[in-house]
Amino acid sequence: MAQALNDLFAAWGLSGGFVNVIWALVKALLVLGFILLNALLLIWAERKVAGHIQQRPGPNRLGPFGLFQTFADALKLLFKEDVIPAAADRVLFVLAPIVTFASGVLVYVVIPWTPDIVVRDLNIGLIYVAAASSFMVISFLMAGWSSNNKWSLLGAMRSAAQLVSYEVPLALAVVSTAILAGSLSLYDIVQAQAEWGVWFIVLQPVGWLVFLIATLVELNRGPFDMPESESELVAGFNTEYSGMRWAIFFLTEYASLTAAGALNAILFWGGWLGPSFLPPAAWMLIKVYGFVFFAMWIRWTFPRIRVDHLMGMGWKVLIPAGVVQLLATSAIVLIWG
Amino acid sequence: MLRYLREVASTLKGAAIGMGVTFKNMVRPTVTVQYPEERLDLPVGFRGLPVLLSDVDGNLKCVACELCAKACPVNCIEIQSHRGPSRAKVLDAFNIDATWCMYCGLCVEACPFDALAMSDVYELADVDLANLVYDKERLAEIGRRQVTATINFGIKTGGEPTR
Numbered sequence: 001m002a003q004a005l006n007d008l009f010a011a012w013g014l015s016g017g018f019v020n021v022i023w024a025l026v027k028a029l030l031v032l033g034f035i036l037l038n039a040l041l042l043i044w045a046e047r048k049v050a051g052h053i054q055q056r057p058g059p060n061r062l063g064p065f066g067l068f069q070t071f072a073d074a075l076k077l078l079f080k081e082d083v084i085p086a087a088a089d090r091v092l093f094v095l096a097p098i099v100t101f102a103s104g105v106l107v108y109v110v111i112p113w114t115p116d117i118v119v120r121d122l123n124i125g126l127i128y129v130a131a132a133s134s135f136m137v138i139s140f141l142m143a144g145w146s147s148n149n150k151w152s153l154l155g156a157m158r159s160a161a162q163l164v165s166y167e168v169p170l171a172l173a174v175v176s177t178a179i180l181a182g183s184l185s186l187y188d189i190v191q192a193q194a195e196w197g198v199w200f201i202v203l204q205p206v207g208w209l210v211f212l213i214a215t216l217v218e219l220n221r222g223p224f225d226m227p228e229s230e231s232e233l234v235a236g237f238n239t240e241y242s243g244m245r246w247a248i249f250f251l252t253e254y255a256s257l258t259a260a261g262a263l264n265a266i267l268f269w270g271g272w273l274g275p276s277f278l279p280p281a282a283w284m285l286i287k288v289y290g291f292v293f294f295a296m297w298i299r300w301t302f303p304r305i306r307v308d309h310l311m312g313m314g315w316k317v318l319i320p321a322g323v324v325q326l327l328a329t330s331a332i333v334l335i336w337g
Numbered sequence: 338m339l340r341y342l343r344e345v346a347s348t349l350k351g352a353a354i355g356m357g358v359t360f361k362n363m364v365r366p367t368v369t370v371q372y373p374e375e376r377l378d379l380p381v382g383f384r385g386l387p388v389l390l391s392d393v394d395g396n397l398k399c400v401a402c403e404l405c406a407k408a409c410p411v412n413c414i415e416i417q418s419h420r421g422p423s424r425a426k427v428l429d430a431f432n433i434d435a436t437w438c439m440y441c442g443l444c445v446e447a448c449p450f451d452a453l454a455m456s457d458v459y460e461l462a463d464v465d466l467a468n469l470v471y472d473k474e475r476l477a478e479i480g481r482r483q484v485t486a487t488i489n490f491g492i493k494t495g496g497e498p499t500r
Contacts, residue, residue, distance in 0.1 A: 051367070056367055
């Protein structure tokens with residue numbers, strides 16, 4: 001299909017640079033469309049999972065199995081009045097959701113869904129992902145600070161604290177897989193798993209646990225949703241947000257969740273690898289949405305843990321475990337690699 | 338070090354047990370009753386709106402003795418009657434104000450002739466307060482839809498609900 005489009009552009013007499021621009025736009029639109037649709041479906045799925053865990057059916061009135069509920073919600077949010085608090089810092093307030101969304105979308109650039117479907121396979125993919133996802137904390141701080149509201153500020157501060165401290169174990173766990181694969185490119189990491197013949201989850205179960213917990217914390221999802229914690233901080237950093245601006249925060253949460261699922265699949269579960277009775281893309285999607293379901297399951301099982309306990313777990317359990325994993329991996333690769 | 342590892346292991350085990358519980362609940366059937374479409378089967382003796390019962394000929398069993406009105410703690414029953422030709426009381430009006438009624442069932446217990454019973458009619462919401470004063474015709478109409486014998490002072494009604 002790509003070749004056919006290239007031929008078509010050539011037939012129209014378009015030059016190489018222009019074709020590249022068009023391709024970039026097409027890819028960007030595909031990613032955006034995926035993120036939007038994916039978020040709408042995941043919000044529905046989250047409600048369904050939450051409902052069934054509590055023995056309720058979840059949304060079931062609008063459309064088959066209540067599928068259109070989130071579409072109606074999105075429509076409602078689109079039409080809501082755009083409220084900016086009088087005391088807010090308008091520039092930062094407007095900018096914060098955009099920065100959040102940018103951070104969520106940027107990760108999608110390097111994710112290989114199959115060997116062929118990838119926007120751009122960077123050779124420093126892992127570093128890029130870490131960099132792109134970690135500036136989300138800036139947007140949370142922007143949102144919390146500009147709202148000029150103590151709940152928002154507290155939520156933003158908590159968000160900064162937990163995101164910054166959990167970057168460390170996350171990086172430790174991720175770097176171990178990069179050492180095993182001998183590359184920072186996400187595509188090469190999956191190829192390395194094909195060469196090793198085992199998925200890295202088998203070689204690095206501790207690293208995976210560290211990655212899993214640190215990812216859930218980075219995503220601000222329950223039981224680590226202290227930045228939002230409805231029961232104590234109203235809604236945390238997005239207290240003052242409503243309508244579409246709020247929806248963008250929500251959208252980004254689910255975009256990041258899916259991206260985290262993709263990273264989890266690529267780094268530890270062999271990406272698109274799998275028995276050949278299903279196409280690679282199907283294996284990838286199964287792994288991604290398996291992780292997403294797992295995250296929802298965890299969210300609706302555990303109560304929110306206390307802030308100091310969260311920090312304690314990060315610094316006293318996950319970082320030592322991550323360091324041990326990293327040292328062990330490095331030593332083994334050094335000796336036998 | 339060993340204690341530390343054991344602590345981590347027991348934490349993980351506890352988390353796994355918790356997730357097992359929620360998973361079991363996830364695959365269990367839901368308990369939701371889709372209310373307007375589905376309704377719970379009410380037990381006989383459920384105390385809904387008190388209604389007037391009729392005998393086999395369709396005449397009200399009420400003899401206007403006013404014991405129910407006297408038993409009512411909130412005075413929601415209003416009875417008007419006059420002496421008929423044979424000096425028996427003839428019931429002119431029997432109004433139950435459903436806005437006051439607290440569904441205690443004392444009127445039914447007080448009735449010596451089983452002329453009253455607690456029905457299973459409970460969807461009484463209305464936009465007009467006047468509609469909530471049930472006169473003897475409406476009470477008798479609900480009473481005639483009786484499908485069970487009076488058990489625990491209550492009856493079940495069948496047929497299309499009217500108000």
